[in-house]
Amino acid sequence: xxxxxxxxxxxxxxxxxxxxxxxxxxxxxxxxxxxxxxxxxxxxxxxxxxxxxxxxxxxxxxxxxxxxxxxxxxxxxxxxxxxxxxxxxxxxxxxxxxxxxxxxxxxxxxxxxxxxxxxxxxxxxxxxxxxxxxxxxxxxxxxxxxxxxxxxxxxxxxxxxxxxxxxxxxxxxxxxxxxxxxxxxxxxxxxxxxxxxxxxxxxxxxxxxxxxxxxxxxxxxxxxxxxxxxxxxxxxxxxxxxxxxxxxxxxxxxxxxxxxxxxxxxxxxxxxxxxxxxxxxxxxxxxxxxxxxxxxxxxxxxxxxxxxxxxxxxxxxxxxxxxxxxxxxxxxxxxxxxxxxxxxxxxxxxxxxxxxxxxxxxxxxxxxxxxxxxxxxxxxxxxxxxxxxxxxxxxxxxxxxxxxxxxxxxxxxxxxxxxxxxxxxxxxxxxxxxxxxxxxxxxxxxxxxxxxxxxxxxxxxxxxxxxxxxxxxxxxxxxxxxxxxxxxxxxxxxxxxxxxxxxxxxxxxxxxxxxxxxxxxxxxxxxxxxxxxxx
Amino acid sequence: xxxxxxxxxxxxxxxxxxxxxxxxxxxxxxxxxxxxxxxxxxxxxxxxxxxxxxxxxxxxxxxxxxxxxxxxxxxxxxxxxxxxxxxxxxxxxxxxxxxxxxxxxxxxxxxxxxxxxxxxxxxxxxxxxxxxxxxxxxxxxxxxxxxxxxxxxxxxxxxxxxxxxxxxxxxxxxxxxxxxxxxxxxxxxxxxxxxxxxxxxxxxxxxxxxxxxxxxxxxxxxxxxxxxxxxxxxxxxxxxxxxxxxxxxxxxxxxxxxxxxxxxxxxxxxxxxxxxxxxxxxxxxxxxxxxxxxxxxxxxxxxxxxxxxxxxxxxxxxxxxxxxxxxxxxxxxxxxxxxx
Numbered sequence: 001x002x003x004x005x006x007x008x009x010x011x012x013x014x015x016x017x018x019x020x021x022x023x024x025x026x027x028x029x030x031x032x033x034x035x036x037x038x039x040x041x042x043x044x045x046x047x048x049x050x051x052x053x054x055x056x057x058x059x060x061x062x063x064x065x066x067x068x069x070x071x072x073x074x075x076x077x078x079x080x081x082x083x084x085x086x087x088x089x090x091x092x093x094x095x096x097x098x099x100x101x102x103x104x105x106x107x108x109x110x111x112x113x114x115x116x117x118x119x120x121x122x123x124x125x126x127x128x129x130x131x132x133x134x135x136x137x138x139x140x141x142x143x144x145x146x147x148x149x150x151x152x153x154x155x156x157x158x159x160x161x162x163x164x165x166x167x168x169x170x171x172x173x174x175x176x177x178x179x180x181x182x183x184x185x186x187x188x189x190x191x192x193x194x195x196x197x198x199x200x201x202x203x204x205x206x207x208x209x210x211x212x213x214x215x216x217x218x219x220x221x222x223x224x225x226x227x228x229x230x231x232x233x234x235x236x237x238x239x240x241x242x243x244x245x246x247x248x249x250x251x252x253x254x255x256x257x258x259x260x261x262x263x264x265x266x267x268x269x270x271x272x273x274x275x276x277x278x279x280x281x282x283x284x285x286x287x288x289x290x291x292x293x294x295x296x297x298x299x300x301x302x303x304x305x306x307x308x309x310x311x312x313x314x315x316x317x318x319x320x321x322x323x324x325x326x327x328x329x330x331x332x333x334x335x336x337x338x339x340x341x342x343x344x345x346x347x348x349x350x351x352x353x354x355x356x357x358x359x360x361x362x363x364x365x366x367x368x369x370x371x372x373x374x375x376x377x378x379x380x381x382x383x384x385x386x387x388x389x390x391x392x393x394x395x396x397x398x399x400x401x402x403x404x405x406x407x408x409x410x411x412x413x414x415x416x417x418x419x420x421x422x423x424x425x426x427x428x429x430x431x432x433x434x435x436x437x438x439x440x441x442x443x444x445x446x447x448x449x450x451x452x453x454x455x456x457x458x459x460x461x462x463x464x465x466x467x468x469x470x471x472x473x474x475x476x477x478x479x480x481x482x483x484x485x486x487x488x489x490x491x492x493x494x495x496x497x498x499x500x501x502x503x504x505x506x507x508x509x510x511x512x513x514x515x516x517x518x519x520x521x522x523x524x525x526x527x528x529x530x531x532x533x534x535x
Numbered sequence: 536x537x538x539x540x541x542x543x544x545x546x547x548x549x550x551x552x553x554x555x556x557x558x559x560x561x562x563x564x565x566x567x568x569x570x571x572x573x574x575x576x577x578x579x580x581x582x583x584x585x586x587x588x589x590x591x592x593x594x595x596x597x598x599x600x601x602x603x604x605x606x607x608x609x610x611x612x613x614x615x616x617x618x619x620x621x622x623x624x625x626x627x628x629x630x631x632x633x634x635x636x637x638x639x640x641x642x643x644x645x646x647x648x649x650x651x652x653x654x655x656x657x658x659x660x661x662x663x664x665x666x667x668x669x670x671x672x673x674x675x676x677x678x679x680x681x682x683x684x685x686x687x688x689x690x691x692x693x694x695x696x697x698x699x700x701x702x703x704x705x706x707x708x709x710x711x712x713x714x715x716x717x718x719x720x721x722x723x724x725x726x727x728x729x730x731x732x733x734x735x736x737x738x739x740x741x742x743x744x745x746x747x748x749x750x751x752x753x754x755x756x757x758x759x760x761x762x763x764x765x766x767x768x769x770x771x772x773x774x775x776x777x778x779x780x781x782x783x784x785x786x787x788x789x790x791x792x793x794x795x796x797x798x799x800x801x802x803x804x805x806x807x808x809x810x811x812x813x814x815x816x817x818x819x820x821x822x823x824x825x826x827x828x829x830x831x832x833x834x835x836x837x838x839x840x841x842x843x844x845x846x847x848x849x850x851x852x853x854x855x856x857x858x859x860x861x862x863x864x865x866x867x868x869x870x871x872x873x874x875x
Contacts, residue, residue, distance in 0.1 A: 050871045116755060136739060219704075219740040221874040235609075235706035236866065237616040392617075400621030487603050502746050503753075 014355030017348045018375055021418075024411055025378050028390020029250075035243050035393055045244040050220070051228070055248065058224040061138065061213075062206040065145035066199050072146065073153030076298055078187065079291035080154065081161045082279050092158070095151035100469060102476020102519065103211040104493045106147055108500060108512040109305025110216070111135060112312055114143065117505070119304060140216035145209065146301060149202045156198055160190045173280035179287045182280070200260035208253065208383045211478040211493070215500055225249040226385045230482060233389060243393070246386040254381050312505070313513030321510040326495065331518065334475055334491040337406060338522065341413035342470035346463060348414065349421035352376050353429040361433055373426070377419040384412050388480035405484035409491070412480045417470035424469070428462040429455075464531030468523040475519050492518070567599045570805045573611045573624040575709075577745040577826075579604035584825030591817045598805050607743035608709030608792075612638055615797075619643075625800040626809055628668070631709045632791040632852065633716060635665050636859035645798045647810045654814075655833040656791065657850060665793035668813050669828035672787035672847045673713045674780035675700065675758040676748075676765050682757050688784040689721050692758070693729050699736045701750055702760040705866055707742045709790065714760050715869050716858065717788035720851045726865075730872035737873070763787065763845050768827045770840040786849025792828065 036042075045051055080088065113119045114135040124130070135143070164186050172182055210226040217223055223231065225245055232242040281287050321327065356369035379387070391408055395401050401408070436454045445453070478493040485494045492515045499508035579585040579602035589600045605611050608629045615622050615638075622643065630638055638644060646663040654660055660667055675692065677685050686692040692700070703711030722729045738756045741747040751759035758781070769775040794813050796806040812818055816834035823830055823837050853861075 048867070048871075050867065050874060053871075053874050117753075219737070219873065220870045221734075223874075231706070233617070234613060235704070236863070237613045238863070396619060400618065400623075402618055402621070402623075501742065503749060 010358040011355050013351035014372055017351035018372060020348065021375060021378060021415065024391070024415065025382055025387065027394050028387055029382065031394035032243050032246055032386075032390045035239065036247055040240055040244055042244065045241065045248075051241075051245070051248075054223050054225055054228045054245075055252075057222060058207055061141055061145070061222075061224070062203045062209075065142060065149060065206040066202040068142065069146055069149040069153050069202050070157075070195065070199060072294075072297065073150050073157055074191070075290070075294040076150065077154045077157035077161060078183070079294050080158050082282050082287060082291055092155065095155050098148050098151035100472050100476070100519075101148075102472075102478075102493055102515060103144075103148070104215065104476065104478050104496045104500075105309055105512045105516055106305060107144060107212060107215050108496060108508050109307075109309040110140065110144055110147065111500060112308035112505065112509065113304040114140070115505075119308065136216060136219075137222050141209070141213055141222060143301070144212040144216055145206050147305065148212075149205065150298070150301070153198055153202065156194055157191055160194050161187055164190055169279055177280065179281040179284055179290075196263070197260065200256065204253065204256060204260075204380070207256070208249075210383075210385060210482075211497070214478075214482070215497055225252075226383060229385050229389060233392070233483060239393070242389050246389050249386055250382060253383065257381055309509075309512050309516060312509035315506050315509060317506050318510050321507050322514070326490075327492075327511065327514065329488075330490050330492045330495045331514075333406065333489065334493075334518075335522075337409050337413060337491060338471040338474040341410045341474045342417065342467045344410065344414035345417040345421050345470045346425075346467050348418055349376065349425050349466065350429070350463075352422065353425055357430050357433045360430065361437070373422055376422050379415045380419060384416060384477075384479035385483070387412055387415070388483050392483070402484055402486060402489070405481070405486075405489050408484060409477075409481050413474040413477055414470075416477065416479075417466075417473050420469050420473070421466040424462050424466040425459070428459055432458040461531050464527050467530060468526040471522050471526060472519045475515065475522065567597060568802055568805060570596075570598055570600045570625050570802055570809060571603060571623050572600060572626045572628050572809070573603045573605060573614065574628040575607045575611065576604040576743060578602070578629055580745070584821045587821045587825060588818060591821070592809060592812055596805065596808060598802075600809070606707050607703060607711070609634065609705070609712055610707045610743070613707070615643060616641060620799055622797060622799065624797055625802050625806045626794060626796050628794045629709070630665070630793050630795065631713070632789070632793065632855055633709070633712055633858045633862075634855065635662060635793060636855040637862065638795065639664050640859065643797055643799065644795045647794075647796065648807070649810055649814060651814075654831050655829070656831055657789070662793075665795050666810060666813050667791045667793050667831040668818070669822045669826055669831050670789065670791040671762040671764050671828040672789050672850065673710060673717060673760060674763040674765075674783070674787055674845070674847075676751065676761045676778055676780055677758045678777050679779050680777045681754075685758075685779070685781040687782070689717070690785070692781075692783070693732050696736070698758060699738050699756050700733070700758045700760070701738050701747045701756040702740060703744055703747050704740050704742055705869060708744060709792075710744050710747075710760050710762075711740070712862075713788050713790050715865060716853055717851060719865055720788065720853060721785045727868055727872040730869055731875060734873040734875075740873075762790075762828065763847065764827050764829060764841070767823075767838070767840050767844055770843065771824060771838050780845050782845045782847070786851045787847035788851045791831070792826075 080092070111118065115121070116135075118135070121130070134140075168186055172186060177185065207224065208226055209224055210230070213222065213224045213227045214230065217227060220231070225248060229242050229245045229249065232238045232245060352373060356372050359369040359372075360366045382390075388408065391412075392401050395404070432455055436458075440450050440454055475491075476493055477491075478497055481491050481494050482497070485491065490498075492511060496508055496511045496515060499505075499511060574585070577583050585602050589602070592600050603624070605614055608631055611627055611629055612634050615624060615627065618624075620643070627638070627644075644664045647666045649666055651660040651662075651666065654667065656667060656670055675686075679685075682698075686695060686698065692698060702714050705711040705715040718729055718733070719726050739750070741750070744761065747759050748761055748765075750756065751761075761780075763780045766778045766780055769778045794810065796803075796810055800806045814832045819830040819832050820835045822828055823841065829837075
């Protein structure tokens, strides 16, 4: 049986990847548990009024963010589906990128517009109205969460609306249905099944929000569990409390994930119906005003911060700031971290998927395969800060955690990008196997030949996509680096965060646009050179 | 042919990646030995005393003195605790009287071996680990052209509803910690109620002194927590006489800023040399008009503007042992009170 002997090592790659993940996550998790068993008084922690406050606030702001995001996204998605205009596709494409845009850049844009010396306050002061410091606290956190989550929600809801077959629209038009009836009869049944999963996704993203809450929270009053973990370690050097908070955080996120997976089984997204039929409510007067209103709201939320990022980057001191050594040092560190973490996450994803496709397609164990793949998304349950705390506990007795900070950041960033990589690469890797496995085996190709001649041409595009996404995620990441960064070891987001924190808005403006340009450039270069000409 | 280009590409990528990795692991071996001093940002900044002190010390040490600037004094201690025995610091500059016992408890410090007789501090100094380099009293600073009727007591500040203030986080900043202790020493068990009232008039709580003071100067609040000596800065360097420290009838909390050296220092001789340098005129003369505090061992006479500053009648202070025991509890009390 020469065929079997050639491929009997199929399980090695996933075993390697999963062992690395388990070593990292399991090790830091054990460190947390171990610490908590010996030195932790959980009842004292849970009865502490501050911790109760933090838990309540985390829930409250996440609920509010999810509800508000969806209730703005719903009319916005309807408006998008009703209207055709120049630039619509571009906007929707940009909406797709909202999860990749470095959080701290958006935070800068929001501060530049809504902050004390921001556009709105400057404008209002013309009329002698002082709008004060409304951006620090719950308002700021909500504005930033909406900024990131409305695009996500709009995309998903729009996709649901677009899956309505054009026959239904034609029928509705013949029956002369009013907009509200259209909504109830046609749109709502498509949208409704998506909502629970959408709600829980946004809730989770906001519940574990770190960079936004840290930079816009202002004081101990507004802290999520993630921020409280950071503060317990960094401000109080209170390891017990950090561990307790980390365990509470993991428990809550795990329960939430479990609940949302059991009850709100994410519906497979219906594919768009393709041939579009103009919606009958397009010409309706009320819906015109209605769409105008919601587009205005969305424009007011999204355009000013983005404009602020683009415009305030060019100021009288731009050249001075661009010449600063710290900026270039941070750029070098950020790039190194991005390159290594994206390569590692791609390697992990490919290793896992190369094994699981054999499991799925050749051996028919798809449950086991899905189990292994979902281990790769473990970072969703163990957030970066918790992982950082665990790694710190695990290593602090044996090495200088601060001197290996870049390695830790690379590892954590790679795990953060892994769920995205798995999603991007899963189908292409499976497809290439379905199409060419039999042929390749019957030709007796060596593993090397097969990688080069079969897999690479088919996979270079999705690999480039995954690498690009992972690099941009890593370039914009502000989580564990906030714990372990220092004067000589800072990434661009950390530089930007510090400039914002010390109200050097001119310098922050330059860093923000610089980081944005760097993200675009890296993404382009990877797509172009790894993805190939037709990427 | 295709095979060759593929291998070339991989080789090319590998070269790039390894060339990126190499600088990261290269050892940093400069000719001069380096003395690492952890301090707070306003000390190390271009307009602070740091650059002058660096120049003065480097003149005859054949070394380079490097400051690592952290957000504020408490951050120095937090950082060293996080790093533990692996810390790269040789000297810690900018902890204060309140943090001494807690810092000694980390067992990372060694005695300074300097003579602390004849200092110009209000009270005698006998701590064997810490060397004082300056001192002052906390006070709220206001602009008298904007605030015509400043509060005359801490109680008035807390009770009045027309004022807003900026202060620093006691978890990261020594002025913030000082304010927390100030309120505690005046209000005792009633401190949580006082904090709740303070929370209503707080514009923001900053991580360090320089952010808070910078925001105050931009007009973001009526008063900011700083030092009785801060107005001297405006008088001497800017010839501005409108900034005043409000004198409070309950008294003012005292801060003595201190230096210590670390046990695991890789440059013990240099660190000792620096400790000996701290109380010499070369260091002390820079303090008054550099750090805008009162020198711990005054050599040259102070600028005349210093005589216009308020001098607190009562000086409040907890012992550093008391603070070490209670700090965690009191910080929790503060945190719980201001987050309600």
